[in-house]
Amino acid sequence: MTPAPDQPLPGLDPAARAWLDTALAEADRAAEAAEDTGTPGPAEAVGTAAPTGSGTASDNVAPAPWELRFAAAGRHAGRTHADAVRTLLLQRARAPLATLTRLYRHGTAAERRAVLLALPDRVAGPGALPLVEDALRTNDTSLVAAAVGPYAAAHLDPHAWRHAVLKCLFTGVPLDAVHDLERRAHKDTELARMLADFAAERTAAGRPVPADLTRALNLTGEES
Amino acid sequence: MRIFDPHIHMTSRTTDDYRAMYAAGVRALVEPSFWLGQPRTSPASFHDYFDALLGWEPFRAAQYGIAHHCTLALNPKEANDPRCVPVLDDLPRYLVKDSVVAVGEIGYDSMTPAEDHALAAQLQLAADHGLPALVHTPHRDKLAGLRRTIDVVRESALDPEHVLLDHLNETTVKEAAGSGGWLGFSIYPDTKMDEDRMVAVLKAHGTDKVLVNSAADWGRSDPLKTRKVGDAMLAAGFGEDDVDKVLWRNPVAFYGLSGRLQLDVPPPADLHEGNSILRGGE
Structure with missing residues (x-):
């Protein structure tokens, strides 16, 4: 979990570039301060990644400056760069699980997406799974797509992972978003059964079977 | 005709409405937080509502080619419920969000001391966050309510020109204009205002x-x-530029005071059999 290199983010205009430079310096200072004191961040209770719940006393402690930048990335860097800027800030601040959880819980959909995208580089074990599971319960396809990346491939249990694949098919998220699909689908007979049942349901309804479904079924190596 | 609806509660509307609005020319809207009809009983209920205005509702709007922004606040009616008032302490962490373009709806409902407090506190929050404010004028005792609202705005740190006074009518427009604020009119089937008025x-x-x-x-x-x-304006002899000013440029100018408007939502590309909001279980 080394900090990501300062990515060039080509396309940022000079004002956005200057804004990002300041934001990254703030993130660096937060990372260094946490290292010096051995604490993960301001008012951070180290705990589980419960994605819901509210009203704890620490909710309204003044956020670190870089966290305000994290919230404001869309309007300063532009929407097309916001994901990259936010994930870079999470890397540079070396945001630990407790911070990631709070930022997800307090975040807009765009901020939640950035937290999900940062998980593979920030969290080693399965501790952030509640965030992934929360995102997979939504019908916001930008969240669903961000939830099925490398972190989910590494940590989701087989049942949850199969439902994630099915959720993508239901909501129109291309299966290209599912990291490691080929490896995890291989010889997964239960996934094959679920896909075949889904295909049968669509056929019975006179509706087309998504091409991605056939592709995933082929990857299982099972006969449909 | 390009249209920006500067005040609409899409949480309460269906995807059919989004589709009809797009077809009518609506390309952007602002959804102010308000009372849901059923009273809330805790700040947590506001949190879920605010999160929806910052997550699910913009997602829904984007499916139909409409840019969605919101205004957040403790509304005047629920400012009177002590169980809800603590949400004022939570507002700062919401007001920094990208798609929040004003503090609102704030203002008066019954003109109580609790409403005085919430209005003044939230005008200060708007000033602190570089945001304009959407101020609802009361349905009952409207002119007196407007006058008291203007007084509180004048005593606040917020520039009166960063205030939109809403739900105006023939009896309140002149004094509202005299305050230096922006002037909002809500057009309803029966009440408030109609097209011809x-x-x-x-x-x-x-x-x-x-x-x-x-x-x-x-x-x-x-x-x-x-x-x-817009159609009634054209029928009455106004030009297309007048219509564009009222229905697009004026709301863009007012909410643009936030520096946070992003109006570049792509047109609806892939309306899945006419309904792209899939249900994850169809």
């Missing part, structure tokens, strides 16, 4: 700083009232 106000007052909204919500209301005002 709106056109009469525009003829008498002019188009400067005037915004027209549908304020459509869970009650009897019509999300296409903005378009109907």
Whole structure:
């Protein structure tokens, strides 16, 4: 979990570039301060990644400056760069699980997406799974797509992972978003059964079977 | 005709409404947080609502080619419930979000001391966050409520020119304009204002700083009232530029005071059999 290199983010205009430079310096200072004191961040209770719940006393402690930048990335860097800027800030601040959880819980959909995208580089074990599971319960396809990346491939249990694949098919998220699909689908007979049942349901309804479904079924190596 | 509805509660509306609004020319809207009809009983209920206005609702709007922004606040009615008032302490962490373009709806409902406090505190929050404020004028005792509202705005740190006074009518427009604020008119099927009265106000007052909204919500209301005002303006002899000023440029100018408007939502590309909001279980 080394900090990501300062990515060039080509396309940022000079004002956005200057804004990002300041934001990254703030993130660096937060990372260094946490290292010096051995604490993960301001008012951070180290705990589980419960994605819901509210009203704890620490909710309204003044956020670190870089966290305000994290919230404001869309309007300063532009929407097309916001994901990259936010994930870079999470890397540079070396945001630990407790911070990631709070930022997800307090975040807009765009901020939640950035937290999900940062998980593979920030969290080693399965501790952030509640965030992934929360995102997979939504019908916001930008969240669903961000939830099925490398972190989910590494940590989701087989049942949850199969439902994630099915959720993508239901909501129109291309299966290209599912990291490691080929490896995890291989010889997964239960996934094959679920896909075949889904295909049968669509056929019975006179509706087309998504091409991605056939592709995933082929990857299982099972006969449909 | 390009339309920006500066006040509509899409949480209470269906995807059919989004589709009809797009077809009528609506390309952007602002959804102010307000009362849901059923009273809330805790700040947590506000949190979920605010999160929806920052997550699910913009996602829904984007499926139909409409840019969605919101205004957040403790509304005047629930400012009177001590169980809800603590949400004021949570507002700062929401007001920094990208798609929050004002503090609102704030203002008066019954003109109580609790409402005085919430209004003043939230005008200060707007000033602190570089945001304008959407101020609702009361349905009952409207003129007195407007006067008291203007007084509180004058005593606040917020520039009166960063305030949109909403739900105005023939009896309140003159004093509202005198305050330096922007002027909002909600067009309803039966109450508040109708299209023809709106056109009469525009003829008498002019188009400067005037915004027209549908304020459509869970009650009897019509999300296409903005378009109907545009059509009524054209029928009454206003030019297309006048219509564009009232229905697009004025709301863009007012909410643009936040520096946070992003209006570049791509047109609806892949309407899945006419309904792209899939249900994860169809």
